[in-house]
Amino acid sequence: MIPPIVMDLIKIKKLIISLSIFLAIVLAGLIGPIVYPVNPVVMTGPIEQPPSSKYPLGTDRWGRDVLAQLLHGIRNSLSIGLTAAAISLAIGVTIGVVSGFKGGITENSLMLLTDVVYALPSILLMMLIAAYLEERNPFLVSIVIGVTSWPWVARAVRSQILSLKTREFIDMSRMAGLGDLRIMFEDLLPNMASYIFMAFVLLMSGAMIAEAGLSMIGLGVTRGISLGIILYWAQLLEAVRRALWWWFIPPGVCLVALATSLLLLSTALDEYFSPRLRGE
């Protein structure tokens, strides 16, 4: 038996379109390097070749295969996006749930912290932190993105909790003598699962764009490849001026398609869960 919610979701056109685009690119990143086993960082051909049957997306300044770079880049950008989003979500949800549920001085101090971090633009904070890190591996870049991107999640989760905690089932749990932690994580959180999933999706697309931005200004991963790193080298070696379009168009298209499909996915879910937006 297929649960009815799945049947409902399948009918949403936006959801189907966004999921197909997203999954297609994810598959390219996961399976691509196996199907197309070319080393992305080794010179395998003549330099700056336009696309041909031998090099489907051409080669770069050092004769490295751009398609191979792209496939590995998608994979690494996705993993940075996932890790960073998980970190942000963990911080944001914890602060949001605890401050919304506890109230009082805990709430005030946590919200003050959130507001202060919120007031400082995350992309500038990321650049600043990354500038002082000499060796930046993908995990470190994820942390830098993760620890600066959570404030809006904390705020949003808190306001959800504020409205949820006055519901009757919470009183029941209290009467049953459940502890705060159990109420927070067993009663309150599951009730906002859809909301948290949407936040995760948005965090992930934001993190992938942030990674590319950091790379472009010279603060991305110091070794290895990502969509942003491909763009960085293309920019540094003047691919645009010399019309080497195969070098900078594909990574950007993948990045925009990934981020847009994730945004569309969260919009579709949002419309599904809050019927006011669907509008009849």
Place this chain on the structure above:
Amino acid sequence: MNPFVKFLSRRAGFLVLTFITFIFIIFLLPRAIPGNPLSTLLSQLFQRAQQNPELIKAVYRQLMEEFGIGKPLHVQFFEFISRTFTGDLGTSISAYPRKVADLVFSYLPWTLGLLIPATLTSWIIGNLLGALAAYKRKTIVDNALLPVFLTLSQTPYYWLAMILLFIFAVVFKVFPIGGAYTTGRIPALTLEFALDFLHHYTLPFLSITLSAMGGWAIGMRVMAIYELRADYVSYADSLGLPDSKILRYVFRNSMLPQITGLALNFGSILGGSLITEVVFSYPGTGFLIFTSLSRLDYPMIQGTFVLLISTLLLANFIVDIAYALIDPRIKTGYTGG
């Protein structure tokens, strides 16, 4: 106390708190990060010492002095904060002995000159198009506009910049490939220079405006859809008020949250436009950060961020206050009804 003064002082207190937190982060970073970036910088200086020993020694002494190396941490912090508040941001390493503040101030106008007009233009056009899409809901207009908004809002400014540059400067040579004016020209208030400047300005301006526009339009569209379903709209409709008049009300009411959005998004637009400067070799602070990074000029990087973030926090403070003056609901909040 006058409620407005109270509101004002609360906001001002928050501004100071945020600024001090930020200064603390800036202070802590080079000192707390393992592998100590400063020592890397110093050893790099020593390696170059053979070329120009006197200069390197002077730079070295300056660095020791400015970072207060050897002094207790709290002394370092108070020295740092008092220097920052008096506008002393240290001395550049790559352009020794020039002061960081002077250098950043010479780059800042280019950044602001790009950022402010582009942000405001994108805000106005984005809001208008978003309201139009909401009004024309379920028609071809909305169905065509929405995907464009969504895609634009997720397009990094700098990548759009690369695409525009490729189309309009490389394929069709309509606009120059980079810079803020033709190399060799001296900025002056002449018509000729102004035209040259605008010629270079168009593409960077367009890339920031177009990418930023998508987000505003999406926000406005959602806001206006909610608003169009409000009771007062059906009431006004039943009274027989003309559509144009109702739309004006709807637009004005949906506009208010977008003003707060303007303050909140200044930061991310600034971040995006800094990277766009790199693509165009535009002589703003983004380009300055980019070049300072490759030379490990930490005082310069630090100083640039201090000035950028101070400007931003101040701008947000002003928008906050202006918003409170405009929105009657907030006014009731601080006058207590």
